[in-house]
Amino acid sequence: MIAKTPQPPYYAVIFSTLRTEIDEGYEKAAQKMEELAKQQEGYLGIESVRNKLGITVSYWESLAAITKWKNNIEHTVIREKGRALWYKKYQLRICKVERDYGFEK
Amino acid sequence: MIAKTPQPPYYAVIFSTLRTEIDEGYEKAAQKMEELAKQQEGYLGIESVRNKLGITVSYWESLAAITKWKNNIEHTVIREKGRALWYKKYQLRICKVERDYGFEK
Numbered sequence: 001m002i003a004k005t006p007q008p009p010y011y012a013v014i015f016s017t018l019r020t021e022i023d024e025g026y027e028k029a030a031q032k033m034e035e036l037a038k039q040q041e042g043y044l045g046i047e048s049v050r051n052k053l054g055i056t057v058s059y060w061e062s063l064a065a066i067t068k069w070k071n072n073i074e075h076t077v078i079r080e081k082g083r084a085l086w087y088k089k090y091q092l093r094i095c096k097v098e099r100d101y102g103f104e105k
Numbered sequence: 106m107i108a109k110t111p112q113p114p115y116y117a118v119i120f121s122t123l124r125t126e127i128d129e130g131y132e133k134a135a136q137k138m139e140e141l142a143k144q145q146e147g148y149l150g151i152e153s154v155r156n157k158l159g160i161t162v163s164y165w166e167s168l169a170a171i172t173k174w175k176n177n178i179e180h181t182v183i184r185e186k187g188r189a190l191w192y193k194k195y196q197l198r199i200c201k202v203e204r205d206y207g208f209e210k
Contacts, residue, residue: 001158002121002123002158002194005196012117012119012200014117014162016107016152016162017107020210047121048158049156049157049159049160050154051154051155051156053152055152055160057119057121057160057162083208087210088210089207089208090107090207090208090209091110091205091206091207091208092205092207093113093117093205094204094205095117095200095202096200096201096203097119097200098200099199100197100199101196102195102196102197103195103196104194105194
């Protein structure tokens with residue numbers, strides 16, 4: 001649930017979304033995107049929550065890995081469907097993780 | 106709901122959490138933390154979702170603003186309570202937002 005990431009630096013893509021009321025095809029596409037992301041080179045992990053607002057953070061080894069994932073053909077097709085159908089609004093932020101701290105009981 | 110942030114670069118703190126079963130005091134403390142964060146110098150915005158996994162992303166002008174918020178006395182007291190009572194596990198990641206893209210219908 002909480003991604004196991006290596007020592008920084010690594011990269012994070014924060015994808016904050018508001019959905020439309022169109023559900024058709026969404027769940028399947030979201031699952032497909034997660035499966036595809038996991039197969040990419042440089043993929044480190046993912047954390048995802050929705051509750052009206054959705055936040056999905058994916059973690060990557062490098063900016064190059066993120067660019068390659070962005071340009072993946074299947075990803076591009078689903079992104080276009082996302083804009084056309086499922087998302088009302090979103091913000092995507094590409095970040096360099098400089099430090100991290102963990103706590104566990 | 107989705108934070109309105111300025112042109113990058115700016116900073117993000119990704120706080121990914123798993124809760125214990127102890128609810129007492131949690132909601133009030135979470136609200137208090139959000140109110141306090143908003144009063145800090147360099148605060149830019151916040152996005153927060155919980156659904157078993159919780160992800161709260163706060164946005165800041167600088168690393169100095171994040172450090173100041175980290176050292177805030179009320180924040181420190183609540184963080185200790187969070188570790189003692191409300192959180193089973195968490196990961197906190199401090200990131201530099203290098204690029205962002207928005208979409209809106």
